[in-house]
Structures are given as structure tokens and as C-alpha cells.
Amino acid sequence: MNALACIGDAPGPGPAMRKRLAGFAQTLRGASFAIGHAELQDAARILATPLAERPERLRAALKALFSSRHSDLARFDELFDAFWRGRGAKRANRITAQGLASRSPRKFEAGPGPEHRQGGLPETADAPSLDDGSAGGRGRKGGASAHESISTKDIRALGAEKDRAEALVLAERLARRMRARLTRRERARRTGRRLDLRSTIRHSVAHGGEPIELKFRRRKPKPLRLVVLLDASGSMEPYTAFFTRFVHAVSLSFRESEAFLFHTRLAHVSSALRERDPSRALDRLALMAQGVGGGTKIGECLATFNRWHARRVIHSRTCVMILSDGYDTGAPELLEAAMRDLRRRCKRIVWLNPLLGADAYEPSARGMRAALPFVDLFAPAHDIDSLAALEPYLARI
Amino acid sequence: MPPVGAPMASPIPREAIAAKLAEAGYVADRDLSTALWMMDHLHRPLLIEGEAGVGKTEVAKALATVHGCELIRMQCYEGLDASSALYEWNYQRQLLAIKARENSGASVGEIEAQIFSETYLLERPLLAAIRREVSPVLLIDEVDRADEEFEAFLLELLSDFQVTIPEFGTIRARAIPRVVLTSNGTRELSDALRRRCLYHYLDFPDVDREAAIILWRQPGIDTSLALQVARMVGMLRKEDLRKVPGIAETLDWAATLAGLGVEDMRQEPEMVHDTLIAILKTHEDRARVSPETTQRLLGKVA
Numbered sequence: 141m142n143a144l145a146c147i148g149d150a151p152g153p154g155p156a157m158r159k160r161l162a163g164f165a166q167t168l169r170g171a172s173f174a175i176g177h178a179e180l181q182d183a184a185r186i187l188a189t190p191l192a193e194r195p196e197r198l199r200a201a202l203k204a205l206f207s208s209r210h211s212d213l214a215r216f217d218e219l220f221d222a223f224w225r226g227r228g229a230k231r232a233n234r235i236t237a238q239g240l241a242s243r244s245p246r247k248f249e250a251g252p253g254p255e256h257r258q259g260g261l262p263e264t265a266d267a268p269s270l271d272d273g274s275a276g277g278r279g280r281k282g283g284a285s286a287h288e289s290i291s292t293k294d295i296r297a298l299g300a301e302k303d304r305a306e307a308l309v310l311a312e313r314l315a316r317r318m319r320a321r322l323t324r325r326e327r328a329r330r331t332g333r334r335l336d337l338r339s340t341i342r343h344s345v346a347h348g349g350e351p352i353e354l355k356f357r358r359r360k361p362k363p364l365r366l367v368v369l370l371d372a373s374g375s376m377e378p379y380t381a382f383f384t385r386f387v388h389a390v391s392l393s394f395r396e397s398e399a400f401l402f403h404t405r406l407a408h409v410s411s412a413l414r415e416r417d418p419s420r421a422l423d424r425l426a427l428m429a430q431g432v433g434g435g436t437k438i439g440e441c442l443a444t445f446n447r448w449h450a451r452r453v454i455h456s457r458t459c460v461m462i463l464s465d466g467y468d469t470g471a472p473e474l475l476e477a478a479m480r481d482l483r484r485r486c487k488r489i490v491w492l493n494p495l496l497g498a499d500a501y502e503p504s505a506r507g508m509r510a511a512l513p514f515v516d517l518f519a520p521a522h523d524i525d526s527l528a529a530l531e532p533y534l535a536r537i
Numbered sequence: 538m539p540p541v542g543a544p545m546a547s548p549i550p551r552e553a554i555a556a557k558l559a560e561a562g563y564v565a566d567r568d569l570s571t572a573l574w575m576m577d578h579l580h581r582p583l584l585i586e587g588e589a590g591v592g593k594t595e596v597a598k599a600l601a602t603v604h605g606c607e608l609i610r611m612q613c614y615e616g617l618d619a620s621s622a623l624y625e626w627n628y629q630r631q632l633l634a635i636k637a638r639e640n641s642g643a644s645v646g647e648i649e650a651q652i653f654s655e656t657y658l659l660e661r662p663l664l665a666a667i668r669r670e671v672s673p674v675l676l677i678d679e680v681d682r683a684d685e686e687f688e689a690f691l692l693e694l695l696s697d698f699q700v701t702i703p704e705f706g707t708i709r710a711r712a713i714p715r716v717v718l719t720s721n722g723t724r725e726l727s728d729a730l731r732r733r734c735l736y737h738y739l740d741f742p743d744v745d746r747e748a749a750i751i752l753w754r755q756p757g758i759d760t761s762l763a764l765q766v767a768r769m770v771g772m773l774r775k776e777d778l779r780k781v782p783g784i785a786e787t788l789d790w791a792a793t794l795a796g797l798g799v800e801d802m803r804q805e806p807e808m809v810h811d812t813l814i815a816i817l818k819t820h821e822d823r824a825r826v827s828p829e830t831t832q833r834l835l836g837k838v839a
Contacts, residue, residue, distance in 0.1 A: 174732045178696075182579045189578065191551070197571065204572040205579075208731030210586060210722075210738050337628045338620070341635075342704075345649050348639060452722060 153187040161187065164223050165206075171219060173206055195224065364457050365396035367486075369445065371464030373403040373436035379494045379521075383463050386527070388413050388421055398453040401425070402441035408449060435469030438507055442478035450485050459488040463521065465495050468507025475507050479514040490530070491515045497522025549577070549603070563592075563599035564742070564749050572737045573600065582695050582716035584731065587739035590783015593719040596739070597676035600715060607673040609714070611662040613683035619690060623700060625659045626652075653704040663691075664700055664708065672712035681724040688730050695733050742784070744771050750784060751791045758795045765802045766791045768838050769809075770816065776826065782816040790815040803835050 153161070161183055165175050182205060191197045203216045339355040347353075368387050372380055387399050391413035401407045412424035454460070460482065468475055483489065491511065495501045497520040503512060512518060520526045549557060551574040558565045558573075565573075573596075576583050585593045601608035611622060631652045638648055660668060666675040680688070694700055698710035718734060720726060742750065747767035751758060770787045782790075793812045799805050810831040817823050 174728050176732055179732065182581065185579065186575070191571070200568050200571040201575055204568070204575055204583075204735040204737055205581075207736045208584075208728065208734070209736070212736070213738055338626055341626070341628055341631055341652075345635065345645055345652075348635075452724060455724075 153184060153192075157187060158184065160224075164220075167219060167223055168206055168216075171215060173212060173216075174208055175206055179205060199224075364394075364459060365398070365453075365455060366390060366394050367398045367400070367453050367458055367460045369400045369402060369442075369460065369462045369464070371403070371436060371438070371462075372401050373467070375436070375465055375467050376463075376494070379463075383521075384422060384425065385418065387463075388418055392416065398449075400445060400449070402436070402438070402445075404435060404437050404441075406441040406444045406449075436464075436467055437470040438464060438466070438468040438511075439470040439472070439475030439478050442482060443474065446478060446481045446485070450482065454486045456487065458486045459490060460486050461490045461492065463492050463494075465493055466491075466503065466505045466508030466511065468505070470507070472506045472510040476510040476514075479511045483514040488516045489514060490517045490519065492519055492521035492527075492530075494520070494522045496520035497526060549574070554603070557603045558599050559753075561599040561602035562753060563595055564746055564753060565596075565599075566742075566746070569596070569737055569739070572735050575735055576715055579735070580698075580713050582718055582734045583737060584718045584720065584726075584734035585737050585739050586720045586722055588741065588781060588783070589721050590781070590785060591739045591741055592784050593739055594676065594678055597674055597678075597717040597719075600717065601674040604672075604674065604715070606671055607669065608676060609662050609666045609673050610676045610678060612678045613680050613687070615682055615684060617683045617687050621661060622663050622687065623661050623690070624664045624702060625661060626704075627657045627659050631657050655705070658702075658705070663694055666714040666716075667694070667698055667700060667708065667710035669714070670711055672714050675714040675716045677716065677718045679721060680718045680730075681720040681722060681726060685727065688727050692729060692733065695730070741771075741774060741781075744768050747771065747784070747787060751788060754788050755791055755795060758791060759800060762795065762800060762802070763791060765838050766794065769802065769834060772834050772837060773816065773826070776830070778817070778822045778825065779819045780817075780822060782818075786816040786818075802838060806832055806835055809835065 161180070165180055165183070169175055183202060186192065186198070186201050186205065191201045199217065199220050202220065203213065207213050207216055336355040340351050340353065343353045343355065344351040368390060370380075370383055370387055372384075376383075391397050391399055391410065398408075398410045399413050401409045409425055412427075413421055415421035415424060479489075493503070493508070496503070496518070503509060503518070517530075519530060551571065554573055555565055555567070555570040558570065572583055575581070585596060587593055597610075598608060634652050634657070635648060638651075643651075658664075662675070666673055677691070680691075695716060698713050699707050701707045741747075744764070744767045747770065748760075748764045751763040751766060752760065755763070766787060770782055770790070774781050790812060793815050794802070794809070797808060797812070799808060802809050806828070810826075810828050813826060813831065814823070817826060
């Protein structure tokens with residue numbers, strides 16, 4: 141909607157000022173601020189008050205009105221100064237770009253430009269095979285027999301473009317099936333423990349006041365929340381494309397899920413994955429995940445997760461799923477401490493290791509050995525079947 | 538938009554708010570007083586986020602004192618539903634009424650109209666807040682603890698200041714309440730809710746403001762001790778603690794030290810370390826802050 145039209149005939153500022161305000165709102169929307177019709181009208185009302193006489197006061201007022209989360213506050217000042225005072229316009233542009241990439245840019249500088257593609261998620265963003273994915277996930281790809289042949293193949297071996305596309309569709313289907321299982325389980329309960337007096341009485345009126353039909357209420361079961369921590373380091377590269385797709389599908393089909401990506405640092409990528417279109421989601425992801433250096437710091441990343449995110453994303457029915465090969469370049473003690481901390485917070489920890497599928501593999505990497513005592517389920521994830529085998533386990537949580 | 542004919546008490550001038558808050562025992566910064574003034578001017582609720590213990594709830598209490606009105610508090614928790622937050626029918630009386638009219642020959646429709654009238658309605662905090670003649674302060678505390686469904690039915694109340702009861706109709710606010718929502722950020726709130734509210738992030742106060750708070754709340758305390766306590770707590774907050782001490786803990790500690798007759802914290806390092814139990818509330822934090830750490834921090838307290 142045209143921002144200028146939104147302001148309409150609100151009392152107060154003259155037409156020139158309104159136009160400026162509408163322009164400012166557009167800038168903020170570009171930086172992913174949530175600004176609606178009512179906010180603009182209120183902003184116009186503020187311009188008519190004494191607050192508008194001094195820039196600092198106006199800034200404080202508009203800040204309280206337009207911001208809706210802590211991360212907005214920091215960006216607001218620069219955007220405000222750039223727009224109303226023409227200061228630091230270049231920086232503000234960068235902030236806008238950040239806002240597009242992520243609603244809550246944490247420590248990650250996500251600047252624009254093609255060079256970021258090279259890190260973190262190589263090829264996934266550009267892979268042409270992804271383009272038809274969203275339609276395919278809705279069941280356009282048919283034939284169970286075709287899936288059979290791929291589902292037991294090691295993901296690394298899915299070299300051909302066609303194979304890989306189908307594997308990705310399967311990942312989506314799997315994520316959806318996991319959810320379906322969980323909802324069916326909730327519906328099966330029919331009677332409740334507590335009598336619902338309100339509707340019992342309501343229905344008793346029809347029987348002359350005799351509560352013949354008893355109505356019950358039951359606790360609404362909490363949906364399972366899945367928190368996925370995906371290792372995007374160099375050693376995981378052959379699997380990253382597939383797992384990213386899997387995580388994307390999980391994000392879309394679970395009612396509650398959070399996704400994080402880590403290599404040497406941790407990135408919260410849920411907002412990017414909520415994008416319906418897979419190629420756009422992966423584009424945004426690639427932007428957020430850049431900055432891959434050498435090695436993987438699993439312990440450090442988990443500690444970051446525990447400190448800054450765990451409190452918000454983990455509740456009583458949360459399963460944390462770590463997708464990693466366990467090759468950690470940090471100190472194993474750090475990983476052990478972080479895992480112990482995580483163990484205390486959440487109900488289940490699942491560690492999926494793609495290397496476990498190889499016959500000769502033993503979890504001998506130092507990091508992996510340190511983490512194992514705290515893991516509830518340590519399972520292979522080298523092919524689709526191994527992922528599908530998880531489904532009953534998750535339903536039981 | 539606020540409903541017509543539902544006035545709010547006259548707003549206090551912006552400059553006066555900070556002073557009035559201070560009178561009520563709350564030392565506010567400038568951004569907060571601007572936000573509180575805007576609340577009255579725009580009739581919007583205020584969402585306050587911040588760590589546990591930064592005094593979010595106190596804002597609402599002070600606001601009620603400033604305006605000399607009632608504070609209606611609703612503590613959110615998981616599983617909070619409409620019947621305990623909004624309204625409930627008085628079932629006992631309803632049953633009685635049905636029985637009493639059993640043989641009177643009244644039709645089902647008549648009985649229904651009667652038992653679903655205002656007489657049989659029990660008001661809960663949210664409904665109470667919009668049925669007062671004088672606008673109260675409504676504090677919706679720790680809204681992040683309630684579930685998403687609860688947020689959804691808050692929306693009608695917060696944007697239109699009305700409540701719809703299916704059996705009864707829509708109840709509009711007689712006087713628009715001043716609504717303060719607080720959140721600890723344990724769960725992400727929906728964009729719809731955030732958009733309807735003004736937003737303020739409350740941080741831990743800086744040393745001077747914290748010292749001012751101590752002096753205000755513990756009138757007998759020595760000014761230099763208050764300043765020392767504030768500095769010490771400020772430094773402790775920068776240590777990597779599991780549970781960061783809040784303002785209430787600072788006040789407890791200041792009261793303890795004053796009660797023990799400490800005048801200069803640097804003179805009594807052992808006493809300072811022993812009384813740290815007032816602000817360090819987990820075993821790990823207690824272990825982390827060793828007597829040596831206390832010594833080191835005390836060295837920096839000028």
C-alpha cells in the first residue's frame with residue numbers, strides 16, 4: 141500500500157512533512173521493520189506534538205513506535221540519522237541490506253555481494269535442481285519404486301543432478317511425514333480429565349437443565365519443537381546441500397522449529413528458512429553463513445548457543461538435533477562442557493553423523509568422543525533410509 | 538483506534554513524567570519517560586523487554602502511583618486461557634437459575650437469555666480492566682510465558698479495547714486502560730502483538746542511576762556506600778555469571794551491608810565476600826566469584 145495514502149487526513153503535519161514521513165516508513169520497511177497503517181497515522185500525530193520540535197525527542201518517540209524488538213533499536217538510530225539528517229547514508233544502506241538478510245543480525249556481518257557465495261554453502265544456492273523443488277514436494281513426483289533405488293544410496297554418491305533433486309524431494313516428504321505422525325498421535329485422545337462446565341451447562345439448557353451430555357476439556361498437548369544445529373564446515377561439504385534442504389523442509393512443516401548453522405561461528409537461520417521458495421531461502425542462507433575459515437569449532441558454537449539462544453528456543457518438549465561429523469578443531473573439554481550444559485536444558489539430543497554409515501567408521505574423533513555421553517540417540521545419516529528410521533523415535537518424545 | 542466516548546484521564550506533560558516517576562520511587566531515563574508519555578497520547582500499550590530483574594514490573598507500579606489509579610495485574614503462565622484471564626460464567630448460579638425456572642413454563646430461549654446476562658458473568662483481570670470508570674493501569678506480566686493462543690485473544694483487547702463474549706456480545710472499554718506488557722524474551726512474541734505496542738528495551742541501570750535507586754529506596758544509607766555498591770554490582774554483571782543480579786538483589790545487598798555497619802567496602806573485604814549470597818544465586822556463580830575475585834573487583838571500586 142502507498143505509505144502516503146496511509147497517513148490520509150490525520151491531523152498535524154503539512155503535505156511536505158507527510159511525504160517525508162512516508163518516505164521514512166518505506167526506508168524502515170526496507171530494513172524489515174513491521175510498520176502498518178495505524179503506526180503511520182500515529183507517527184503523523186506525533187509530528188503534530190511538541191516532540192517534533194527537537195530531533196532527539198522525535199527520534200526517541202518514533203523509535204518507541206516503530207521498533208518492535210531489541211535488534212531494531214540499534215539499527216533505528218542510524219536509519220533515522222541518515223534519513224532525517226543526511227548523515228552516514230552509506231552505513232544506513234548497509235544496515236538496510238542486513239535487515240533484508242536477517243531480522244536479527246547478530247554477530248554476523250552479512251554484506252551484499254557475490255563473493256559470499258563461496259563460503260558456507262557452496263553450490264546449494266545456485267543449484268538449478270532446486271528450482272522445481274517446492275512443487276515437487278507437494279507430491280508431483282510420483283512412483284515409490286523410483287525412490288527406493290535412491291533412498292539407500294549414500295548421499296555423497298548422488299552425483300547426478302536428477303538423483304539429487306529427487307533426494308531433496310524425499311527429504312521434504314520425510315520432514316512432512318514426521319510431523320503428520322506427531323499430529324495423529326495428539327488427535328487420538330478423546331476424553332479429557334476435567335469437566336468443561338461451560339459447555340456442559342450450555343448443552344443442558346436443551347434438556348431442561350439436566351446436564352445429560354457431559355463435555356470434557358483436555359490439556360492441549362504441546363507440539364514437539366525441533367531445534368536443528370547444522371554443521372556447515374568444509375568436511376561436511378558433500379552433505380551440506382542435502383541437509384540444508386532437509387532442514388528447510390523441517391522448518392516449513394513443523395509448527396515449531398528453529399534452525400542454526402555453524403562452522404567457526406554460529407548463525408541463527410530460522411528466519412531465512414521460513415521463506416517458502418527454496419532457492420530464495422538458500423540464497424538468504426548463503427548470505428548469512430559466509431565467513432567460513434578453517435576448521436569447525438563445535439564446542440565454541442554450542443557454548444554460544446547455550447548462552448544466547450537456548451533460553452528462548454528450548455522448552456519442555458524440545459528435541460535438539462545436531463547434524464555434524466564431529467570433527468572439532470577446538471578443545472574437546474569445551475565441547476564436553478557445552479554438551480553437558482545443553483543436556484541439562486533439553487529433553488532429547490539427537491546427533492546425526494553422516495560418517496556413521498560407513499562400515500569401518502568408529503566415533504574416534506576427540507570431539508565426537510567427548511560429546512557422546514550426552515547424546516540420547518547417535519544415528520547415521522548417510523542416506524534417506526537412515527533419516528526415515530528416526531521418525532518413530534521422534535514421535536515417542 | 539480507540540472507541541469514541543471512552544476518554545482516558547488527562548495526560549501528564551512529558552517533562553513532568555520523569556519527576557513524577559521519581560516521586561513514586563522510580564528513577565526513569567529519558568527514553569522511558571517519552572515512551573510513557575506517548576502511551577497516553579496515542580492510546581497504545583507499551584511492551585517492555587529486558588533481562589529478569591531490571592525493574593520492568595516496577596514501571597507499571599510506579600505508573601499507577603503517578604496517575605493515582607488502580608493497578609490490575611495479570612501474571613501470565615503456560616496454559617493461561619480465556620476463562621482465567623478474561624471472563625468466566627458463574628456456573629453455580631446458572632444451574633440454580635435453571636432449576637428455579639424449571640416449572641415456570643419459560644421457554645428455552647428465555648432461560649438462555651437470562652442466564653447469559655451480565656449478572657452471571659465473573660470478571661477476570663482483562664475484562665475488569667476495561668469495565669472501570671477510571672482508567673486503571675493494566676499490567677500483563679511476563680507475556681512470553683503464556684502460549685501463542687493467548688496472544689491472539691490479547692490482540693482484540695489491545696487494539697480496540699473491547700472484548701467479545703460469544704453468548705453476550707461485545708463489551709467496550711468505559712475508560713481506556715494504560716496497558717503495560719513485560720517480556721523476558723524466553724519466547725519470540727508474534728509480530729502482530731509487537732506491532733500494536735510501543736516498544737521499550739529496559740537495560741540494567743548505569744552506576745549513577747543505580748546509586749540513585751539505592752539512595753531512594755534505602756534512605757538511611759551513606760551516599761558513598763551506595764555508589765560503591767552500585768559500582769561493584771556493575772562490575773559483577775560484566776563477569777560471566779549464570780544469573781545476572783537484578784536491581785532487587787542490589788537493594789538487598791546494600792541493605793545488608795548498611796545493616797552490618799559497613800561504611801567503606803574496601804575496608805571489609807571478607808564481609809563483602811560473605812554477603813555476596815545476597816546477589817549470587819547459583820552454586821556456579823558462587824564458586825566463580827572467589828575471594829580473590831572479590832578482592833580484585835574491590836580494588837577497582839574507587
